[in-house]
Amino acid sequence: MNFDIADPALAALGRQRIAWADANMPVLASIRERFAKERPLDGLTLAACLHVTTETANLLRTLQAGGARVVTCASNPLSTQDDVAAALVEDEGIPVFAVKGEDHDTYYRHLDAVLDEHPQMTMDDGCDLVSRLHADRPGQVGEVLAGTEETTTGVIRLRAMEADGALRFPIVAVNDADTKHMFDNRYGTGQSTLDGIIRATNVLLAGKVLVVAGYGYCGKGVASRARGMGAQVVVTEIDPLRALEAVMDGFRVLPMADAARDGDIFVTVTGDRDVLRAEHFAAMKDGAILANSGHFDIEIDLGALAAAAGGADQAREARPSVDEYVLEGGKRLYVIAQGRLVNLGAAEGHPAAVMDMSFANQALCAEWVAKEGRSLEARVYQVPPDIDREIARLKLDTMGVRIDVLTPEQQAYLSSWTVGT
Numbered sequence: 001m002n003f004d005i006a007d008p009a010l011a012a013l014g015r016q017r018i019a020w021a022d023a024n025m026p027v028l029a030s031i032r033e034r035f036a037k038e039r040p041l042d043g044l045t046l047a048a049c050l051h052v053t054t055e056t057a058n059l060l061r062t063l064q065a066g067g068a069r070v071v072t073c074a075s076n077p078l079s080t081q082d083d084v085a086a087a088l089v090e091d092e093g094i095p096v097f098a099v100k101g102e103d104h105d106t107y108y109r110h111l112d113a114v115l116d117e118h119p120q121m122t123m124d125d126g127c128d129l130v131s132r133l134h135a136d137r138p139g140q141v142g143e144v145l146a147g148t149e150e151t152t153t154g155v156i157r158l159r160a161m162e163a164d165g166a167l168r169f170p171i172v173a174v175n176d177a178d179t180k181h182m183f184d185n186r187y188g189t190g191q192s193t194l195d196g197i198i199r200a201t202n203v204l205l206a207g208k209v210l211v212v213a214g215y216g217y218c219g220k221g222v223a224s225r226a227r228g229m230g231a232q233v234v235v236t237e238i239d240p241l242r243a244l245e246a247v248m249d250g251f252r253v254l255p256m257a258d259a260a261r262d263g264d265i266f267v268t269v270t271g272d273r274d275v276l277r278a279e280h281f282a283a284m285k286d287g288a289i290l291a292n293s294g295h296f297d298i299e300i301d302l303g304a305l306a307a308a309a310g311g312a313d314q315a316r317e318a319r320p321s322v323d324e325y326v327l328e329g330g331k332r333l334y335v336i337a338q339g340r341l342v343n344l345g346a347a348e349g350h351p352a353a354v355m356d357m358s359f360a361n362q363a364l365c366a367e368w369v370a371k372e373g374r375s376l377e378a379r380v381y382q383v384p385p386d387i388d389r390e391i392a393r394l395k396l397d398t399m400g401v402r403i404d405v406l407t408p409e410q411q412a413y414l415s416s417w418t419v420g421t
Ligand SMILES: NC(=O)c1ccc[n+]([C@@H]2O[C@H](COP(=O)([O-])OP(=O)(O)OC[C@H]3O[C@@H](n4cnc5c(N)ncnc54)[C@H](O)[C@@H]3O)[C@@H](O)[C@H]2O)c1
Pocket: 151, 152, 153, 154, 181, 184, 185, 189, 213, 214, 215, 216, 217, 218, 219, 236, 237, 238, 239, 242, 269, 270, 271, 272, 275, 293, 294, 295, 296, 341, 342, 343, 350
């Protein structure tokens, strides 16, 4: 078996942590049990380009139980948990190509190693695997039945491919399921982003001004969690509706040019580029902390920051995962996890209990495309509403939460138009 991981000897620790996450992923566990009996993915090779975390390990175990031959690489150079990679190779026999901190070339070499396995299904987080396949291996694209995509940024890229007529197989936008983005992006990113900032810096949030760039699902989660810990939260936006929502949720909304002067901690979660750039660095206070939780490391213009600090190699490690840039006049700015996803670079990513729903969507969508893939067109599909509702029902069940059911009279009332004032 081919693989490329940091150290197989880390498998015991990985095994322990994967089991811990599994105990908090009951919906996925119930799907795994059914998959083991029904084998809906039998005979398929599935290439997963995901953050190699304990939660992902449990998803891959589920896909394997369903009969798939699974092969994996990382969807981010910094997010791999090396002990998990080791356990996947040693215990599950899954070829993993991922090493925490891998450089740009190794990252793409690992994507290529996974594509060399000629998958019939892709499971992507950010669309790097799918775009690499389309760009470099046009002859191989036809082998793929269908795929799934995990995150907002990946779905945006796929819609652009679809609009260009470039997309050549169907992909399900797992991100867009309600049981994914309403929970994973909001509560998962909200908590784990602060977790990453705190683990990296040990900063006290109470009393600090924390600036959140972007008030989408992730931004709402970060803002509300930061407020809960006593920070004064400022939101920046470019969308009037989202900005209005932030104002009515009780946050101060400012242009970044103004927020830059006030902020102690900055968090970008926009999916956009250059959200923090030269003019903002110039306005910031000494000691400001900069973190990104959007998918790619382009939200903080690190090139401009390095230039302001006097050159490309001017950053100094102030603590593990924290780089210090000293600007003219001696002002210091601190960047966490090299501007990459702070929750995965400096913490463990989302808690398992929320990934339970995201990855239940992945597993059930893989089953759906295995069955329906041949009848689908080469476009971006929504998660079937039945899958979304079933996951919410299962999650509530596992939480011991019961809800009401409509009486026949209510059902009739809600579907009629004759009853008025
Ligand atoms: N850290 C994680 O684990 C994690 C989890 C889920 C999603 N993500 C990523 O986080 C990013 C945001 O995801 P989302 O689901 O919240 O997306 P979203 O589309 O719901 O929200 C993004 C918001 O950013 C705003 N925005 C865009 N450009 C901006 C700018 N220059 N300044 C201020 N605001 C701007 C948009 O108007 C929008 O309201 C994406 O890249 C997504 O892939 C990360």
